[in-house]
Amino acid sequence: MKKIGLTLLTAFVGGAMALGVYKLAENKYADNMSFEDKQKVYFASNPSTSPTVSSAGQVDLTQAAAEVTPAVVYIRTTYSSKQSDSQDQFEQMFGEMFGQRMRPQGPQMASGSGVIISPDGYIVTNNHVVENAEKIDIVTNDHHQYEAKVIGTDPNTDLALIKIEATNLPIVKLGNSDAVRVGEWVLAVGNPFKLTSTVTAGIVSAKGRSIGIIGSEDQPNQNPFGPVNQKTPSLRTGIESFIQTDAAINPGNSGGALVNSNGELIGINAAIASHTGSYEGYGFAIPVNLAKKVLNDIKKYGKVKRGYVGISFADLSVPDAARSVNSDKTNGLYISGLMKGGGAEAAGLKEGDIITKVDGNTVYESSDLQERVARLQPGDKINLTVMRDGKEKDFNVTLKADSPEPRIAGSVSKSAAELFNKLGASFVPVNSDQKTKFHINGGLVVSQVRPGGIFDDTDIPVGSVITSINKQSINSIDDMDKAITNLRNGRLMITGFYPNGGRFTNIFDVR
Template identity: 40%
Template sequence: MKSTLKKLLPFAVVGIMSGATTVGALQYFNHDSNNGDQSFFTKSSNVSFAGMNSGAVGDDFVKAAKTTVPAVVTIKNYQNRTSSNRASEQDLFDFFFGDPFGGGGNQRGQQRQKQQQAPDNMPSGMGSGVIISPDGYIISNNHVVAGASKLEVVLSNKKSYIATLIGTDPNTDISLLKIEEKGLPYLNFANSDNIDVGQWVLAVGNPLGLNSTVTAGIVSAKGRGIGILGGQGKAANPIESFIQTDAAINPGNSGGALVNTNGDLIGINSAIQSTTGYYQGYGFAVPANLARKIVEDIKKFGIVQRGFLGVQSLDLSDDQQVALYNRDKKANIKAGSGVYVTTVTDDSGAQDAGIKIGDIITKIDGMAITDFADLSVAVGSKRPGDKVQVTYIRNGKENTANVTLKDQKGGTSTRTKADLSVTEKIGAEFEPLSDRFKTDYGLNSGVVAKNVTEGSEVAKIGIVDNYIVIEINGKPVNSQKDVEKILDKYSGNVSVKFVDAYGQIYTRGFKMP
């Protein structure tokens, strides 16, 4: 009896640490310890504990925590908030982690109002970050840094720095910051492809203002797409292939570390699925392999290099999507595994390789593609010019094609910031206003902002989709060409006069990137 209890004691401690399993652990100790039932560790009945380390798991957690905690930082986001950006106040902090100050769903409007009135020395939001090099590079989430006029980084030893934002990627919700320091503790990226469902992990961050908090759980699923990036209109080409974990994650954990029992970084905590805005058993992290690729691109090129296959597709694993497609297209496609090609883009790599509408993609470079999440990360983690082997089913027969990936403009070369167009640099596209609209609203000029990128220069000054830009640097604009002509090769401060959704006119500025 005593030996059995001794063996199981570390697992009970882990259950108590994870918070969500405390009640189950207490129930366990009230039963005969010989029953061997360890299902109290999770409410989910289909989680496999195969591969669980049979050694002293508690000791492993202690070592991993000691390695991880010094490398996880607090990030404070300071914003110049005005009434001009009230249409965009419900930012990704709400959608990912609820109110960053801890307000519940019904309190968000009131909290946002208070947040607008906060003095300049109060942060608009707080999250976490992970030091990934001894010279001060820090990885976090895009939504942690979005809209910031100043970013403050606080180490676990309370030392504070003002950080430089090196770059962001809304499509993966990853950002890269830099502080000027040497000899910092840091974490190594692990190969996230090697993680297994059921293995132990730790989530480390700063939830609810509680610095350097460690929670334990397991990997409860891989390759999870939850529709949170593209679903909120914040990402044009989202890549969602999250690691799902039941380690407790709450507001403030955003951008923190998900590590294995060696203390290696396997993911960046990004989201929770919850009806309350707080932990209810499901957390999601960007896998380390994808996060590392984004960071490498930002450091080397200044922007993310994204390869595209050149197809639109239907996720056959989604029964509802398939049913809707069949209804709308009067088709008879069967649900199952893989993605069904619905459109092939002209002059794309897919078209060049002979892929056609109706093909079912089942593998990329030999790795199984069961759903759209698999496809998005398999292709989205490649660069323009990279070649991938696509396995697909056509008329019941398996075929393979070697596809050279291209960027959205059809190029196969990598680009730097210097290669970007004006609208790409400032983060928005523009459409002309009709003459009728100008007459009705008494405007002599104007263009409508479209596809405003989260965290872009245009977004930072409060412009969102459908706001009207009247002038740039004192010159009237009536087309996207006008915007490009004014700002092409311009490197100074930019003055933008615009009209918000309420008809109020503002003039705001930014430095041309």
Template identity: 40%
Template sequence: MKANNTKRVLGIILIAVLSSVITLFGYDQINKKRSRAVSGNVGEYVSSFGQDKNVVLTNLTASQGYFDFTEAAEKAVHGVVHVKTKAVREQVVIDPFDFFFGFGGRQQIIPREQVGFGSGVIVSKDGYIITNNHVVEGATEVSVTLNDEREFTAKVVGADAQSDIALLKIDGDNFPYLSFGNSDALRVGEWVLAIGNPFNLTSTVTAGIVSAKNRTNIVGENMGLQSFIQIDAAVNPGNSGGALVNTKGELVGINTAIYSETGNFTGYAFAIPISIAGKVAADLKEYGIVQRAVLGIQVPNIEYLKRYDPKRASELAKIQGVMVEDFSDRSPAKAAGIEKGDIIKAINNVPIRNFGELQYQLSKYRPGDKVKVTVDRKGSEKTFTVELINMQGSTEIIKRPDALKILGATFKALSDEQKRRLGISSGVEVTDVTKDGIFNKEGIKKGFIIMRINNSPVNNEDDVARIVASVAARGVDEDKVILIAGFYPPNGRTQYIAIDLSKK
């Protein structure tokens, strides 16, 4: 009898052990499949920043059955930083004595230091941080404070106004970071968390749902690429550059804009999908500039037509897709066989309903990549393979131009004492000028002090190189002018010198 009981107990234990093994094996396979799915969508960004592909799953619901975001928040909050910037802005001041006593109200331009705040997201253990371009634009100093209150001086590796993304770097190792998620897999109605520093309230977490995807025309025209995730989590000034994470604690977006008449949150906020932000950041890290791929097509300007041809605008609004109205001078789409009047319906089998979605899909690729473009041609579906080109008309990856070679000059940073004696807050000294360089042709000589280029302060050779390279790399149809503000010490007047880099 005891032997039978012993056998029965051993059998139960064996079954339990086998069940546990099978369960663990099944979980491992599911997690591996999920990891492959994640890396398949964001593998490029993961490899660029050395992230661990094994993402830990977190629970959406507590044992009591209600929604529980504590694990996702705890995992993500340590990877979000507080960004502090210092910038010098020129302020025009009228002397009241001159104004009231008839001397014409002479104006003075006085530099004023301004302090700004925002957020950023650590995306690698060695200290790369993604934030918004508008958070650090024009800054003379950038510092970041981690969730554990450690403070670091940050270097701006690169910035891109068109996508409103900037990449920072702090020195160190083994920083907590957020793993990239798959923003394409987000669904309307899905829970998300916004993490940042609104009103300087550090490490703030708010929750909401994805209200819409691929929102366009939300912010000004300076931001050319717009395809936002719309959320109803509370986002306020200071949240810019912070993290939008899913319930697994994965980074799926960079919080960027608020839809509000007051400047504060009134219902909706917008985030840049990580499929865009991650690719831009990877480009800035690897190449110094963003690699943009184009089809070489022209599409109808709906906003123009709404004003001047509302009937046609109404007809175009009914189209599910993007109509090809014309082609650029060098068009890979035309070379592949696409014709005027074709309606683009899909890129690599991803449905396209409007121009924003077309921009969004193309933003994931680089020049030289080949994509399948599906079009509707008078009711007949056709698919073409198009090799995408860069803004300059070739399939090559654009390297960051050698700005110092372009300008034909070398530069030296000024010490704080030199700046104080000169009465300036930013500046670099031109230490040498080559005979055949642009500077020499424009009359800029050795000893000239450059305070700003394109209204952005410069304090070292890297600042000059970054600004000039970003302008020089623009497309063939874009403006390539830099405006230099500087003077000859000790008391030379401020000169403003415009240089067209396209004529170098």
């Protein structure tokens, strides 16, 4: 009997140890999984058995709404009075002239929406929803409140990845925006005018829309979720290939979900075209297939690894553009310049070539090329068909990178989220080359600096290495978490190296 008991005990202990080792390995593997892979695991464990078609054979949107709404969150952001000083001055000068209500002095607040895409707290929203925010509060559909930190942003696509410290959260299933068809039913889920968990329905009105709103330097401070002047050209490259919908969306829907009748996320609501700032029938969402690449890059590298064709071009679909370059074609992209050493030059493209297809798909306007390239990594190949001397010719172009990217670090606790956001930067671990260059054993590299934060104000640029905070060595995000939550006299002393090797010590008052 004793032998049997001993055998059972040994088997139990061995099984427990094996399970523990398995769980550790599983968690480590999960940290390196893409959001798509995480979702496959989640939905394999949580299959949906509810039909999306009613007995009458018509599309039933009630189930899609029920599945999506729990994973769409309300975002409330807080900004320092310093960041809104310039806006306050303009309001004081012109606000009453246009019947606008003056904002109170002191910290300002705004709101938007976000979509939970991973059970461990990763949320996608718009860059303009969280840009420059010192504090980001999240309210879930079941009224739980969290404080979020910014993992990273991509102004070129108006996307941001933020995170809350929570587990087992409901998520929205990532769909396939390439499969979206004009005329199909869609739902917009968000928090317009602070009306939380609002669902509206409509159809897809168009695809591949470019409205010149992302990165326009003539209106750099304009909230993209507002009136759009489609005649204003974009002077800075923004990647736009919006899904257009007539589902009612309004200010506050920014960062919310656009889903199909199966409850799958096909876009992130980002802008409206309006003369009044409110819904007039034209809403625009960022395609989820583009968002997948951006979000995975932010999580893995701290910023987006973007490949470049290496050309400047004129969009022949724009009125009078074809005439200005003496072309008889009214669609496609006229190559007006080549970047020296770029992928296009290396592949043999020339000025005057007209790009007619990308990977076999017809190029009607700039968004057809830009979105496709934006999904790829440096080193990936893309096939461009060009018209030259009246004949089409194919070229395989290898996309070039702007700079090598390190890997991203882990997460930061809720208690440090507000100060982390106030720093206005993203961080990744140092690599072996950087350790040798700066003669250090560890540290964090600044991978992104966001406008309006402490790092931006004090000119700590991308590529700088942070070695200590308040005289505590910094080798990981966890180290930074501990350092910035144990402040003395409200001061933060950051020591490190500039990219050129110069050493710095900066002291900030963060009270």
